[in-house]
Amino acid sequence: MKLDIISIIKNIGASIRFDITDRLDVLDSGIGTVEFTGPVTVKGTATSFNRMIEVKGEAQVSYRTFCDRCGEALERSLTVPFNENIIERDEDDQDTAMEDDDRFTFTGHYIDLGRIAADAILLNLPMQHLCSEDCRGLCSSCGNKISGSGCDCEESQVTDPRLESLKGYFKNK
Ligand SMILES: [Zn+2]
Ligand SMILES: [Zn+2]
Known part of the structure; x- marks a missing residue:
């Protein structure tokens, strides 16, 4: 899920909107009893700063799981916000300390929205699922x-x- 930022990268303050729906391989295996059932929709804005792109928006995905109390099958959908600063990394910077860095980076003129969306989804997935509050x-x-x-x-x-x-x-x- 790549976003082409060539139109704003050299233009500080410029921004573009994005609205992309795509499958994310990283979510294919699911997590715990959660099975992701559809593609991920990522919507938002990318704004260009000096060697940094601010990416703001929300990711949406639907999934199947079970009620923790009664075991009933549930279909849920999750919308999570994200707001990340993506730092430009030089092509020849690959082997430096940046490897261990948790920050999102980009090289060239593409930003990997998939990684940002998957991170936001996995971080915000509810720990507990109930068919109803009073199950x-x-x-x-x-x-x-x-x-x-x-x-x-x-x-x-x-x-x-x-x-x-x-x-x-x-x-x-
Ligand atoms: Zn239940
Ligand atoms: Zn009974």
């Missing part, structure tokens, strides 16, 4: 999902897992 997980008696249409078990049989150990305690008395 109560699965019934410990029948294994069905408790929230929504629910299960047929008596309400009294449905215990909060946090109270389960306490219940055992009283039973054994």
Whole structure:
């Protein structure tokens, strides 16, 4: 996902807009239970400074995962902002300390928006996924999902897992 910045690179203060949709190989393997299902859309502006390009915008991707509590399949979409300064690196600078540097760099007149987008997405992916805020997980008696249409078990049989150990305690008395 390369952005050609030749039209602004020698023109400090100039900017171009971009709106690119493309697959990113780096996201193909997914992460944890998250499977990216579509291409990534990257929208924003690139502005030229002295040997630096400021890239600002947002990346959007959809993915499939599962509810952490009840295991229901979920389809989600994620939009994350990014704002990066991409430093121009000389072609013959390859073997210098820049290698260990975490900053984004570019040589020539292309910027790799894919790397910026993938970084922003992986950094901002939620740690937890729930089908709904109040998902109560699965019934410990029948294994069905408790929230929504629910299960047929008596309400009294449905215990909060946090109270389960306490219940055992009283039973054994
Ligand atoms: Zn759930
Ligand atoms: Zn049940």
